[in-house]
Amino acid sequence: MKIGKSFGRKALVLLCGAALAMPLAASGAAPAVPAVDEALMRETIRTLSSDEFEGRGPGTAAEPKTLEAIIARFKAAGLQPGNKGQWLQDVPTATIKAINKSPLTVTGGAQVLTFQPSSDFVAGSYRITPQTQVKDSELVFVGYGINAPELGWNDYAGIDMKGKTAVILVNDPDYAMEGENGLFRGRRMTYYGRWTYKFEEAARQGATGALIIHDTFPAAYGWQVVESSWSGAQHFVQTANDGADQTVANGWIQKPVAEAILKAAGKDLAALTAAAQQKGFMPVPLGLKANLSFDNTIEKANSHNVVGLLPGKTRPAEYVLYSAHWDHLGRCKPDATGDDICNGAVDNATGVAALAALAKMNAAAGRAARSQVFLAVTLEESGLLGSEYYAQNPVFPLAKTVGGVNMDALAVGGPAKDITVTGGDKSELTAILRKVEGEMGLRESPEEHPERGHYYRSDHFSLAKRGVPMFDVGRGVDLVNGGTAAGQAASDDYVNVRYHQPSDDYQESWDISGMVQDVKLFYRLGRELADSNVWPNWHPNDEFRAVRDKSLAAAKGK
Template identity: 40%
Template sequence: MRRLFPLLIVFSAIVACNSGSKPNISAIKYSDIEHDIMALSADSMMGRAPFTIGEARATAYIKNRLQEIGLDPAFGNSFFQDVPMVSITTHLPKSVGLNLKNGKITFRVDDDICLWSPTTRQKVEIANAPLLFLGFGINAPEYNWLDFKNIDVKEKIIVVLVNDPGYYLLDSSLFTGYAMTYYGRWRYKFEEAERQGAIGCIIVHEDGPAGYPWAVAGSKSNSPILYIDSKAIDNPACLLNGWITHDAAVQFFKACGYDYDELKKQATTRDFKPIDLNAKLSISLNNEVERSVSKNVAGIIKGTEKPEEFIVYTAHWDHLGVGRPVNGDSIYNGASDNAAAVAWMLSIAKAFKQSDDKPKRSVVFLSPTAEESGLFGSEYFVQNCPFDISKAIACLNYDVVLFLGKFMDVTVTGYGHSNLDSLLQVVAKSHGRYITLDPNPENGMFYRSDQLPFLKAGVPAIFAKGYSHQVELGREKTLELIQDYWQNVYHKPCDEYNPQRDRLDGLVDDAVLFYEVGNKLTNSNIYPQWRKASEFYR
């Protein structure tokens, strides 16, 4: 953190001269936050999936709370923004067979392989499509990395590794080393396959470089998947997306005459060349398509001096709905992901509204839809913003909360993109807390939550929370519990709130902290600046 010291002096001076209104931290109450979490994660919310009764109940609840707090509607006369979406369920057989040069290999759907078709076409036929191993499936000229160089992938299915080369070599000069870049994300790999004209893209899953277990990646077969409703998905080039387990990939590559570990080693070099696996896939898919409208929910407190300038607090309301039963429970309640963050946002809205001094800049409180499906709600908001998005000063996002009590740390996921980090450090220090980096940068969480569309639109954003150093437990034990959370709680029905077990005082502290950060941004002349090293700098 020594490199931040000069910036800290600058920010401390700015904050001292532009202290803004006196923070109204008394408005942030444990009881309010607990009530909102329990309401939004109750079984009656049915897991808050878009297009369901759970959406109707959750969005109505958030709208009513924003109204009770006294916010104005953010979308003209409405707290709701319609987000046109389409739900596609690809129906698969119980197994998928690949034709090899000398025989056939079969994989079980769900257990070994997960496939779906990202198109509104109701019937999809793929006949004898060749499979190529294409390394990481990355075209990144700024890193001098071109997996698609001198190869035509049209009408072919590419098999690629998850994450990016830096992770596997632990080389900080290669991409960003252990920390995942956007090029390592599954979403990028499917997008690049579409741009290159591949008919399909299958990613090899490994828990470490993916950042989550197979149960998360492999849950999309025969399940509804949401997309923004646009002409792009009516007739895409890439008709097949999917994941294959590590063990199944090892078996498949061996049947094709290749050693998986050796191919992975080759793929981490810049002179890697795509490999024809001498395997083909023929498959007939049926898509069930439902077009509908989901809802973003947002309220605003208008600024008294610069109402056209604004900051945005974001916390997505959606979760996974009702799904496959685990230990007899099929409701994916999403208490930590992301009912708790919505409660955090509502408590901050109340603090702003009840402050004696109104903010000079406007403050928007946005709860987007379809974060779990690919950040579609926040993406739609940014592209169809009811305000001039170029006047957005900052985005403060909150997601995936641990109910462990108080934290010493404020973990910044995606540290170093703007000097918002420095402002946060100034405020955190005044609370006796310290800034630290995400302990699992390899899972690419910075590219998996709602700050990303704002960053891509040029809005400095921060994603931070108390996370990796619980006060009584210490850092080592806290890190153990984090790993347990990702393996056993994240995106599972057991993500529930238990008032006898769980503690929310750390969440209260985070609400106070980020209210104070927002209070300084809205009542000062601070304009957060990008750092040149950020991929979003331009």
């Protein structure tokens, strides 16, 4: 992933291992869970994270080997090829790098303001085009750049952004709050606070450009993170229109740059920020014009998702998903021993192993009422591209996809007594989770860093933002052996020593009993959706409710 990929998620994940605090079926009501094939899980992790697989870099010689290994496990489990008789879905991508960058100039004030690339601003294009030019584009301050009809909030109210460039505050109006009770859930990050959302909304508004004002506290990372993330190539999925529905250019500006621009317009950033935090804020045209240009080098490539299917018995045209990304970083920066293979054992051979085990368990249990889809997606590490491509080009209609479970980096630190739910209580999936928790005797701990927005940083998000409710159940922080202290130690080891490094290796000494317990939980969650006739929706004030309602209504109208 790109900017702001913090280690928090992985930290939580490592502490994983939801353990049984009481025997299953204490109430007599819990359905039977087929055995988890531990040997299959170990063998899958061992294979996929071996040096022979070279860290599973998409587009490398390791890709066909990895795909073959996944297909073999899906076949052995009894799945059918899910993509119209094929196992694979093509994922065409474009990698764009901006070069020959001009300064950013702003005219219309007392004097022309000139800002330098990298040190003052960064910019790139989401359009697949050799040249990018923003010329005399009117600057408009649009507060947080949020359009949230379910909250009665629109920072673009009454303005036509065509030809204009939005100047946008980072995060959302509640970011500095302590609790989670604000309109934008207080300190908890919402989709509206993510930088990716700002660019998407500016594009929906028809803007030519979008510039986010960097500010270290609400952004949660310094300018150097922005600068380094935007100086290299950016990865996208190819679309039929080559991104013509995107803005011409997106970028970030340093806070002092924003202050200078606003001053030239006779405005004050602090005063405008305060205004933008109030409901009813209206966009502020600045009477200034922006200019910038650069060239783009474009490389096209192709990778693949693997799609397996267990057809439903009574409602086969309704679908429930299990997903996990198969890719990792491939060859990477060598460590002290010269090892340059980022094996990605935890991240995410464990998730693929869980996918294989779940395929086998669900096949063994007999067909569910609804169809079950097993999706191994590519290019998560490049920005959730495999899941994004699937969500843009779904093999099974999203309006007929009930929901699902995504798995990214499972526990290898032994069983825990608790679980955490990333994203908090967003949808009616919570009721299902609580029911299964009760059956399994698991305790739910609050998400450790709700302000980091982990829900928006793995593959389930590609589906969630198009309305499909998805579980992202992080595992616990309180280990059966050693409690939270042991959990913290295991987490620190992973975050500091292994995460995205050559040392994310498989070890036979791993205690995978926590992972086994997680897989049982995922089985129950998926099966609960697949064997029922529920259509869990997002809560009415959730950011994804409107898109789901629209998608379901459109499907009904057909």
